[in-house]
Amino acid sequence: MNLWESRIRYPDGQIAPYQQGPNWRHFKLIAEPIKREIIEGLTIEALGYNGVTPGPLIIVEQGDWVILEVENRTDKPNALHIHGLAKPNFQDGMPAVEPTPTIQPGQSYTYRFQAWQVGSFFYHSSEIFQITRGLMGPFIVIPKQEQIPEWYIPYYDYVMVLQQWEIPQPELGKVELGTFQINKFDTDPNFFTFNGKSFPNTAPIYTSYGQKIRIRFINKSNTSHSMHTHGHDFKVVAVDGFPRNDWMDDTIDVASGRRFDVELLSNNPGIWVVNGTKTFHQSNNGIAPGGMISRLIYENYTPKSP
Amino acid sequence: MNLWESRIRYPDGQIAPYQQGPNWRHFKLIAEPIKREIIEGLTIEALGYNGVTPGPLIIVEQGDWVILEVENRTDKPNALHIHGLAKPNFQDGMPAVEPTPTIQPGQSYTYRFQAWQVGSFFYHSSEIFQITRGLMGPFIVIPKQEQIPEWYIPYYDYVMVLQQWEIPQPELGKVELGTFQINKFDTDPNFFTFNGKSFPNTAPIYTSYGQKIRIRFINKSNTSHSMHTHGHDFKVVAVDGFPRNDWMDDTIDVASGRRFDVELLSNNPGIWVVNGTKTFHQSNNGIAPGGMISRLIYENYTPKSP
Amino acid sequence: MNLWESRIRYPDGQIAPYQQGPNWRHFKLIAEPIKREIIEGLTIEALGYNGVTPGPLIIVEQGDWVILEVENRTDKPNALHIHGLAKPNFQDGMPAVEPTPTIQPGQSYTYRFQAWQVGSFFYHSSEIFQITRGLMGPFIVIPKQEQIPEWYIPYYDYVMVLQQWEIPQPELGKVELGTFQINKFDTDPNFFTFNGKSFPNTAPIYTSYGQKIRIRFINKSNTSHSMHTHGHDFKVVAVDGFPRNDWMDDTIDVASGRRFDVELLSNNPGIWVVNGTKTFHQSNNGIAPGGMISRLIYENYTPKSP
Numbered sequence: 007m008n009l010w011e012s013r014i015r016y017p018d019g020q021i022a023p024y025q026q027g028p029n030w031r032h033f034k035l036i037a038e039p040i041k042r043e044i045i046e047g048l049t050i051e052a053l054g055y056n057g058v059t060p061g062p063l064i065i066v067e068q069g070d071w072v073i074l075e076v077e078n079r080t081d082k083p084n085a086l087h088i089h090g091l092a093k094p095n096f097q098d099g100m101p102a103v104e105p106t107p108t109i110q111p112g113q114s115y116t117y118r119f120q121a122w123q124v125g126s127f128f129y130h131s132s133e134i135f136q137i138t139r140g141l142m143g144p145f146i147v148i149p150k151q152e153q154i155p156e157w158y159i160p161y162y163d164y165v166m167v168l169q170q171w172e173i174p175q176p177e178l179g180k181v182e183l184g185t186f187q188i189n190k191f192d193t194d195p196n197f198f199t200f201n202g203k204s205f206p207n208t209a210p211i212y213t214s215y216g217q218k219i220r221i222r223f224i225n226k227s228n229t230s231h232s233m234h235t236h237g238h239d240f241k242v243v244a245v246d247g248f249p250r251n252d253w254m255d256d257t258i259d260v261a262s263g264r265r266f267d268v269e270l271l272s273n274n275p276g277i278w279v280v281n282g283t284k285t286f287h288q289s290n291n292g293i294a295p296g297g298m299i300s301r302l303i304y305e306n307y308t309p310k311s312p
Numbered sequence: 313m314n315l316w317e318s319r320i321r322y323p324d325g326q327i328a329p330y331q332q333g334p335n336w337r338h339f340k341l342i343a344e345p346i347k348r349e350i351i352e353g354l355t356i357e358a359l360g361y362n363g364v365t366p367g368p369l370i371i372v373e374q375g376d377w378v379i380l381e382v383e384n385r386t387d388k389p390n391a392l393h394i395h396g397l398a399k400p401n402f403q404d405g406m407p408a409v410e411p412t413p414t415i416q417p418g419q420s421y422t423y424r425f426q427a428w429q430v431g432s433f434f435y436h437s438s439e440i441f442q443i444t445r446g447l448m449g450p451f452i453v454i455p456k457q458e459q460i461p462e463w464y465i466p467y468y469d470y471v472m473v474l475q476q477w478e479i480p481q482p483e484l485g486k487v488e489l490g491t492f493q494i495n496k497f498d499t500d501p502n503f504f505t506f507n508g509k510s511f512p513n514t515a516p517i518y519t520s521y522g523q524k525i526r527i528r529f530i531n532k533s534n535t536s537h538s539m540h541t542h543g544h545d546f547k548v549v550a551v552d553g554f555p556r557n558d559w560m561d562d563t564i565d566v567a568s569g570r571r572f573d574v575e576l577l578s579n580n581p582g583i584w585v586v587n588g589t590k591t592f593h594q595s596n597n598g599i600a601p602g603g604m605i606s607r608l609i610y611e612n613y614t615p616k617s618p
Numbered sequence: 619m620n621l622w623e624s625r626i627r628y629p630d631g632q633i634a635p636y637q638q639g640p641n642w643r644h645f646k647l648i649a650e651p652i653k654r655e656i657i658e659g660l661t662i663e664a665l666g667y668n669g670v671t672p673g674p675l676i677i678v679e680q681g682d683w684v685i686l687e688v689e690n691r692t693d694k695p696n697a698l699h700i701h702g703l704a705k706p707n708f709q710d711g712m713p714a715v716e717p718t719p720t721i722q723p724g725q726s727y728t729y730r731f732q733a734w735q736v737g738s739f740f741y742h743s744s745e746i747f748q749i750t751r752g753l754m755g756p757f758i759v760i761p762k763q764e765q766i767p768e769w770y771i772p773y774y775d776y777v778m779v780l781q782q783w784e785i786p787q788p789e790l791g792k793v794e795l796g797t798f799q800i801n802k803f804d805t806d807p808n809f810f811t812f813n814g815k816s817f818p819n820t821a822p823i824y825t826s827y828g829q830k831i832r833i834r835f836i837n838k839s840n841t842s843h844s845m846h847t848h849g850h851d852f853k854v855v856a857v858d859g860f861p862r863n864d865w866m867d868d869t870i871d872v873a874s875g876r877r878f879d880v881e882l883l884s885n886n887p888g889i890w891v892v893n894g895t896k897t898f899h900q901s902n903n904g905i906a907p908g909g910m911i912s913r914l915i916y917e918n919y920t921p922k923s924p
Contacts, residue, residue, distance in 0.1 A: 138592075192591060248545075259873035262565075263589030565871070
């Protein structure tokens with residue numbers, strides 16, 4: 007396995023299995039109704055790929071032919087689009103506007119295209135209001151191993167998909183547990199997830215002293231999300247798949263459709279907040295702390311009593 | 313005519329006529345109540361300049377004296393401000409705060425100032441809640457022809473004004489046709505337009521293989537809009553009138569008051585989506601596809617059946 | 619006093635007093651219920667530090683040890699976090715997630731850490747819905763005087779904290795005066811302040827011809843704010859404490875958690891608008907002009923009658 011690929015982590019998510027040959031990888035995605043427990047006791051009836059939302063993480067090498075079989079088990083015709091990765095027109099997956107195939111319910115279609123550009127991308131349904139119900143997932147292109155020196159590869163490479171949900175709840179400031187249908191219009195979101203989980207149920211990000219780690223923030227929601235790491239500044243190494251140079255920061259604004267790759271040096275041991283800084287986004291329907299909060303945990307760290 | 317000027321396109325919009333002499337151009341704008349059909353059968357009672365919203369596209373050459381006669385046929389005193397282009401104080405057009413003239417209903421005022429800076433700007437009423445009802449339009453300053461080599465000039469230069477509207481509708485997920493007054497507060501927009509039209513009624517952007525085209529995204533709404541092109545990455549060549557260097561991207565976040573000029577090379581024939589990526593913004597009151605979707609169409613392209 | 623420190627201005631705000639020694643400064647902050655009149659006749663019952671919201675401006679020199687005594691006179695346990703300035707873990711002030719002390723109501727805690735990085739930061743309560751009620755304030759680290767040539771220091775250095783408030787009001791388009799509790803969820807803000815005041819009650823920014831002035835925009839709200847200066851372009855000199863190079867602009871998007879330092883040359887005498895460009899943000903509950911509007915006033919400027 008490509009060394010970089012072995013370093014990729016997708017907390018709370020599934021990495022898509024694949025078959026491969028020289029210069030191709032074959033994936034299968036099934037779009038279907040799913041359930042997802044985003045905090046303990048609160049489950050959404052959503053749409054997902056292969057049983058989950060966000061969908062499984064697809065990883066390919068630069069130059070690979072991607073063979074992507076998509077089966078539509080939802081009740082509406084749709085297609086699959088990969089945001090940001092240029093493809094020949096008929097493989098672009100936007101049949102309402104472009105001359106590309108529609109996948110009828112119960113049918114499948116297999117996309118074939120080459121992944122020419124390294125970077126962070128995401129795939130989603132061509133139906134907007136299927137996306138807001140969960141039909142999207144991350145898509146990462148990494149360099150071929152021989153094209154990158156080992157020192158450049160992050161020790162861990164975390165993928166964080168930002169989503170928001172409008173879930174029926176009696177009033178702000180309370181959380182009613184149970185199973186709920188998503189309000190697909192998403193004009194008034196009240197739950198905010200990293201990889202489909204809200205705090206306190208988000209899986210941590212782990213590191214150890216001296217490691218360089220990468221975090222990829224990916225957003226296709228109706229709102230921008232402002233992401234922040236405590237105790238560490240970071241270098242923004244790529245925006246929307248394109249490299250940036252020497253751009254240090256501690257807070258970034260990840261607008262809808264955008265992907266920010268940041269790298270930080272683990273030089274400050276502890277247990278740290280990684281979060282969306284918008285105030286309401288750090289709650290579950292107004293109960294804080296919640297929402298877009300995760301933890302960056304140094305392995306084997308023993309908190310010092312102050 | 314300046315070659316670059318002849319390349320500028322304003323789909324669904326009007327280009328402002330003018331009189332000119334050496335180093336001056338004279339325009340006339342009338343602010344007045346108008347109607348605009350944003351999708352077939354749905355008309356808004358709005359405010360516009362010279363009968364339209366967004367207002368006519370004003371094009372001047374760098375160094376020109378701009379003589380801008382503004383007549384106020386609305387029912388409120390107002391003035392005209394050009395966002396981003398520095399002018400002498402008394403020509404700035406913000407009479408509620410600055411010592412600049414107010415134009416009473418039925419009266420006119422003529423602004424005179426020099427366009428010293430190349431770039432994308434916009435003009436608007438000094439009354440905030442006239443802007444949300446439509447009183448704004450694009451203002452472009454291009455270089456004098458002798459100052460720019462021909463190869464630098466885009467083959468087409470498209471101007472795209474981003475607007476949003478809060479239109480009374482019975483409920484999300486339906487579109488009631490008819491004629492409607494705008495809710496001027498615009499805190500809960502439900503229609504989203506390029507140059508005053510929502511998909512499927514947006515006029516396409518055309519190109520041909522090998523052409524370099526520019527698109528200027530201009531936003532003065534209550535929300536940021538995240539803009540994306542399918543099948544093509546682009547170079548961000550200017551932000552708010554100032555050049556940027558070597559900044560490739562595929563998605564940009566155009567915040568309120570900002571203007572992004574991007575250039576793409578037409579190297580991927582087809583019929584492509586150009587859109588705002590926020591999910592709800594791709595709908596008409598929750599009916600998708602709609603809203604901020606346009607098409608980039610290669611002339612003489614014949615779709616290949618996949 | 620450090621020359622740069624003497625140049626810092628915080629319109630409508632209080633600068634925090636301190637005790638100091640070689641390489642340390644000692645501040646005291648008391649978190650408590652407060653009242654703030656944001657426009658004449660409209661007072662919010664909020665939370666503040668030392669009687670005000672936003673809290674007093676803390677200024678330290680790079681390399682200083684900061685001794686920060688925080689007393690909690692609110693009714694909830696909390697702690698104090700300084701956004702963007704990396705500290706040892708147990709001083710980070712996020713006890714719900716990190717192993718750092720909680721301050722019980724009626725208790726105090728004293729933070730001690732070194733300010734290693736020059737830049738604009740802010741402090742806030744660890745309780746999200748105390749922040750939305752006002753518990754935050756600006757924190758500035760300036761270089762030691764011997765490390766910076768005098769010409770580099772701005773003539774004035776203005777600190778502008780951006781806040782928004784959801785205040786109970788009968789309907790949009792009217793302002794009911796009186797004293798009101800803040801709705802802490804802040805999902806539907808209707809008042810927008812610079813340093814705790816809305817237009818027309820915002821204190822102006824002053825300058826004189828030929829001066830270079832800096833403005834620091836600091837945002838920790840639930841929304842991004844798009845900031846604009848009339849009559850003047852500016853150079854973005856730092857983002858989130860990190861220097862930027864040669865980035866001219868006239869409008870910036872200050873997302874939640876971000877801090878933009880801009881510098882402009884006072885070369886265009888007059889009385890000018892400095893504002894947030896989002897339309898509704900320039901009103902007080904829908905009455906315009908209001909909200910995030912301030913004035914840049916040239917001292918001794920006499921308006922010319924046009």
